[in-house]
Amino acid sequence: MQAQGRVRQTDLDSGRVEKGRKVGEWTYYALTGSGRKVLVQRYDYDRKRLLYFRKPDEHPYRHEVAGSWQSGYLERPPLYIGGDGALSTYMRQLQYPEQARSKNVQGRVVVRFVIDTLGTASNYQVLTGIGSGCDEEALRVARSIPHEWIPGRKDGRAVPVEYELPFTFRITQAQK
Known part of the structure; x- marks a missing residue:
């Protein structure tokens, strides 16, 4: 079964949106002081669960x-x-x-x-x-x-x- 909804992707996040709500796994990025893009979080909106975070x-x-x-x-x-x-x-x-x-x-x-x-x-x-x-x-x-x-x-x-x-x-x- 294929997941429905549209994929949203910006420079700092990506994931699926259904009926205006974030669903499934999303990835979030930040820019370092030197401008390098790094992964800071992965979050599953369906399970309301943090999958990964970059330790501050x-x-x-x-x-x-x-x-x-x-x-x-x-x-x-x-x-x-x-x-x-x-x-x-x-x-x-x-x-x-x-x-x-x-x-x-x-x-x-x-x-x-x-x-x-x-x-x-x-x-x-x-x-x-x-x-x-x-x-x-x-x-x-x-x-x-x-x-x-x-x-x-x-x-x-x-x-x-x-x-x-x-x-x-x-x-x-x-x-x-």
Whole structure:
């Protein structure tokens, strides 16, 4: 039996789409600093299963084990389905607040949230803010990201993990 649906392929992803939904196995790529294309994820949408991921640089994450929050290394950090490329699609929806633009406020806002064992994000809060409407805008965008997270894993089990997402507010010449 032949699979139905159309194949979608871009420079950074490929897979089948049926009735507007991704189905079957998808591959996701990213570009390195030198411009080389590398595989970052393979995900099976039918089985809702991560088949492969390129391990990111290791650093400790705050995670919950047996009701207690601790900091440490994970077997697998939380991942967004499609990788950073897919996540950046939503982050580009950031709109510079007029109040910040008129005051020439620039900088980085870090939003922290928890990704639970089912891949759902919640408990959004500004960890580092710059004010003038930027903190609220970063929260708005973070909350608008679809819940397509793959939970972090520790000792073979999914665990809730605190995830930090940075948003940069920089006024360019075109915005002045």
